[in-house]
Amino acid sequence: MGILYFAEGFPLGMFFDVFPVHFRQQGVNLSEIGFLSLLGLAWTLKFLWAPAVDHYRHHRRWMGIVDLGMGAVMLALAIHAGFGPWTWVAIGVFTLLSATNDIAIDGYTIELLDKRELGLANGLRIGFYRVGMLTAGFVLILSDYLGWAGTYLAAALLFFLLAFVCQRAPQERAPGRVHGLTLRAELRGLLVHPLPFGGVLLFLLGTLWLVNRATHWSQDHEQFWFYAGTVAGLAWLVSVLRHRRNGDARALTEGPMFGTLLSMLTRPYMLPVIGFILIFKLGDAAMGFMVKPFWVDAGFSASQIGLVSVNLGLVLSIAGGVAGGWYTDRVGILRALWVLGLMQIVSNLGYVWAAAVLPLGVDQALIPLQHQVLMYAASGLESFTGGLGTAAFLAFLMAIVDQRHSATEYALLSSVFALSRSLAGWAGGFGAEAMGYADYFLLTVFLGFPAFLLLPWVARMLVQATGKNCDNTN
Structure with a gap:
């Protein structure tokens, strides 16, 4: 448990402590660094895809894959440790992978342990999560001696090691899918309730805006945002009509x-x-x-x-x-x-x-x-x-x-x-x-x-x- 929660805290420390220092040393202006914090919304909104991780289970596989993915992002930053449009995408992928890792580790812990073990596990969780964040501080210190390329290479090696350790963790007790927990119930209920459905649509539009902010791909498609807004508006109108037709809140409470x-x-x-x-x-x-x-x-x-x-x-x-x-x-x-x-x-x-x-x-x-x-x-x-x-x-x-x-x-x-x-x-x-x-x-x-x-x-x-x-x- 200690090692797994170390793996949760380390990416958060990299994001909040290492990236801002690196990019400011690169001369990135404050508004761009502030914008970087929006990519941290992945940790805020991870509950949106948590049911999918719970549904497909195999939490150790999730942990191993996302640790390898975060290591790959660190390697990319080591190879090209500057700052450009691709950096937004790389860090966005990094935060999504880290948030998914949090979901898998929490699910694995709950699934593996008996209730009588949760007290000790929670103590280890808090302590080693902080140790992971402290380690990011030591990684920051390395930049004065190894340069930023060497620093990100060291972080990548640590992520690869964590991926290996996750695969050596004890087997889950119920590794198969849990068929009683499905996305269908969530989505069916969500569609007939305009307020939360509108929130999801705004989240999707905001994600597209963040990607566009990084790549500027919509400049070649002048009508894109008009069409995207129209589709989102029509989808929300369908939700309003279904809500009025059904008038039943039970569908959403199933999720x-x-x-x-x-x-x-x-x-x-x-x-x-x-x-x-x-x-x-x-x-x-x-x-x-x-x-x-x-x-x-x-x-x-x-x-x-x-x-x-x-x-x-x-x-x-x-x-x-x-x-x-x-x-x-x-x-x-x-x-x-x-x-x-x-x-x-x-x-x-x-x-x-x-x-x-x-x-x-x-x-x-x-x-x-x-x-x-x-x-x-x-x-x-x-x-x-x-x-x-x-x-x-x-x-x-x-x-x-x-x-x-x-x-x-x-x-x-x-x-x-x-x-x-x-x-x-x-x-x-x-x-x-x-x-x-x-x-x-x-x-x-x-x-x-x-x-x-x-x-x-x-x-x-x-x-x-x-x-x-x-x-x-x-």
Whole structure:
């Protein structure tokens, strides 16, 4: 389990910590780096194809194939470690493969283990997932010694090794297809419900737009977007007509994914709570993807970024999570959201100060010691308080899910949070480029406050879900 969850954490670390540093060193502008974060939507939307992986089973095969695929992407980057239109496609494939790997590993774990083993497995999962992300930080340090081609080659070899290890994992207990879980039930129910069906259509159009953004292939087909929009609109109209004709919600509730989603949306206070989930960590999310480019522009080396911002930052984030979990248990979820949420917002001021003081474009050897200390302190404060806020936030998500559908509901709610992270990272590139780092980081402080306006509905949801005042201890 430890090795498998290491294989989950390592690609995420490559995406969020290695790619932004590499591309900024290549001179890629901030808006393009911010746009890169949209490719991380694969982790947000992986629940869309999770039923297919569950249906066809053979999770070890899925894991081995996608690890080989991610290794091949690393080899491609090693051969041509620059930045061009093909890079968007390569990284998009990388994130899709990584998200599919997550689905297969989670399914394999649930299928293989007895319930009495889940506690130990979950502990290993959290620990080794973080180790995988830490390893990406060490890969970043390698770039100062091996160059980017050697760095990506080392990452490729690690992925190939992980593919081999996955095939040596114990055999699943039920490797065949599970015929009771079919895509037909999902798709039939989805078609008669216009709201979720429209969301899927928008997702497909957005995927086409991302591909076009990378390759510009639609320039030779001027009417493509008109026809694509027309087809999507007609398909949605068919869904509306079928919904009016049938008037039956049972078809959708047959499916494990969309049925749970619609059932969850009908619960009282759910819409403002979803708004809260989207924006509670918006300040952190908006700043997060621009932090590594700021380090590069301030003159810090890849080794310093990997050691302090990535590895030490991750350790402090874990420590913040432990401290935040203890505090949440002591004072209750609602009060923890208030206090720890404010702390995670205010901590962004450390980077505001650093961005206002540190000159950009300075050679690494000329950075004064006091400026290095300021940057390290800003990074440590932001990482630790981010862990504090995450602990309260995850406790809130776990508290409000229906225990009858806990895994599916938690996956859907965490996907809502991940969606805001990707969209905020995309917008952050334009914001930092237009405003400068200091003003943009200051803006992220104010982005965190609107979530507190939704806490009255959060309190009502917590009372409804737990049946008690969530300000109380325990």
